[in-house]
Amino acid sequence: MQRERLERLLADDGQEASSDALAALHAGASHVVWDGTTPAESLATIYGRRLRVTLRKGTETSGLERAVLRLGQYRGPIRLGQIRALDGSWVFMLFLNQHATTLIACTGVRRTPNDP
Numbered sequence: 001m002q003r004e005r006l007e008r009l010l011a012d013d014g015q016e017a018s019s020d021a022l023a024a025l026h027a028g029a030s031h032v033v034w035d036g037t038t039p040a041e042s043l044a045t046i047y048g049r050r051l052r053v054t055l056r057k058g059t060e061t062s063g064l065e066r067a068v069l070r071l072g073q074y075r076g077p078i079r080l081g082q083i084r085a086l087d088g089s090w091v092f093m094l095f096l097n098q099h100a101t102t103l104i105a106c107t108g109v110r111r112t113p114n115d116p
Contacts, residue, residue: 001033009103017063017106021083021092028086037077044071060110067105
């Protein structure tokens with residue numbers, strides 16, 4: 001996916017995580033949108049678990065609760081993308097419709113130096 005198209009999708013979303021991901025892109029972050037799709041229901045389950053783990057560990061996130069909610073409500077296949085901040089401090093996951101024309105949700109997690 002072209003960086004400019006991704007920037008427009010994030011800007012149009014207006015949520016904090018999307019704004020943070022957009023700022024990371026403007027600062028030179030890398031990005032990828034993978035081929036293939038995953039059922040939204042499966043991703044809602046996976047990211048619901050991640051939400052519980054991050055809350056338990058006190059890991060800083062952006063938009064994770066909203067992403068879990070949106071994935072649980074969405075009825076269709078999801079295409080995944082990722083934005084990794086230039087300094088590695090944040091990783092954002094993008095949840096797009098199957099054609100990557102609509103952003104369903106965006107979430108970010110702050111990475112620590114000990115993270116894999």
